[in-house]
Amino acid sequence: MRAAGCTAATILDRLCSFVRPGMNTWEIDEEGGSMMRDFGVKSACKGYRSGNRIFPSYTCLSVNDEVVHGIGLKDRVLKEGDVLSVDVCIRENGVIGDNCRTIPVGQVSPEIDRLLKVTEESLYVGLSMALHKKRVGDVSQAVQQYVEKAGFAVITNFVGHGVGRTLHEEPQIPNFGKAGTGPQFRKGMAICIEPMVNMKSPQIRMAKDGWTALAVDGMPSAHFEHTLLVDEGQPEILTIPEGAGNAEEYFQSKLSGLAA
Ligand code: MF3
Numbered sequence: 001m002r003a004a005g006c007t008a009a010t011i012l013d014r015l016c017s018f019v020r021p022g023m024n025t026w027e028i029d030e031e032g033g034s035m036m037r038d039f040g041v042k043s044a045c046k047g048y049r050s051g052n053r054i055f056p057s058y059t060c061l062s063v064n065d066e067v068v069h070g071i072g073l074k075d076r077v078l079k080e081g082d083v084l085s086v087d088v089c090i091r092e093n094g095v096i097g098d099n100c101r102t103i104p105v106g107q108v109s110p111e112i113d114r115l116l117k118v119t120e121e122s123l124y125v126g127l128s129m130a131l132h133k134k135r136v137g138d139v140s141q142a143v144q145q146y147v148e149k150a151g152f153a154v155i156t157n158f159v160g161h162g163v164g165r166t167l168h169e170e171p172q173i174p175n176f177g178k179a180g181t182g183p184q185f186r187k188g189m190a191i192c193i194e195p196m197v198n199m200k201s202p203q204i205r206m207a208k209d210g211w212t213a214l215a216v217d218g219m220p221s222a223h224f225e226h227t228l229l230v231d232e233g234q235p236e237i238l239t240i241p242e243g244a245g246n247a248e249e250y251f252q253s254k255l256s257g258l259a260a
């Protein structure tokens with residue numbers, strides 16, 4: 001899972017650097033698919049089944065008020081000031097690496113910038129609680145409080161999850177809830193924490209495509225995700241890109257970067 005996490009994070013990094021205003025989300029998805037082929041790994045999104053629906057893209061690309069599970073489309077053209085959530089989820093040697101980041105397309109407004117920063121910070125706040133013998137609700141409450149104190153709204157329709165040989169395993173990890181409740185974490189558990197945050201209302205609705213979740217308030221939405229391994233002192237982030245240091249260094253550099 002370390003290898004799968006590293007591949008997922010490296011592809012996410014490179015794909016985010018590839019994005020420019022004027023591109024459409026289909027070409028970004030094709031680039032993601034091509035990177036997966038270069039690494040010799042498979043997308044865990046393409047072909048993902050939910051009921052009788054099959055997800056068509058290599059990656060999930062969600063623009064502005066699209067919260068999650070956006071599909072790459074030729075007529076979805078990015079412009080300066082948009083935000084794009086890039087969700088890269090792969091299978092390597094039978095196990096999953098899953099991670100996501102919301103990036104600004106060119107310059108965005110200060111309030112949108114704050115949304116991205118608060119959402120990323122809430123991921124690390126939650127992550128810090130995913131420790132041996134703590135409970136799922138400890139992560140949930142930490143994320144929710146952090147987001148709501150900043151004046152934003154945490155989404156309740158989608159949750160983080162256990163992960164391993166399949167993408168969505170037990171337990172569910174909501175981004176809202178009460179500390180001290182829910183299943184207990186154990187050293188060695190692999191989980192995905194993924195806060196999804198709206199600016200005003202937590203309400204979402206489904207687009208006609210049956211996949212894309214949209215913010216009802218029509219405002220930009222943000223989503224950050226890591227795959228990690230529960231441990232005692234500090235969790236081990238698995239979705240660390242090549243060359244970004246070891247898990248401890250990466251975690252510390254993120255924490256100090258976000259505090260600045
Ligand atoms: N990171 C997303 C999740 O955990 C990946 C979804 S794949 C999709 O839900 F096929 F459902 F889009």
Ligand code: CO
Pocket residue numbers: 098160161192194225
């Ligand atoms: Co996930």
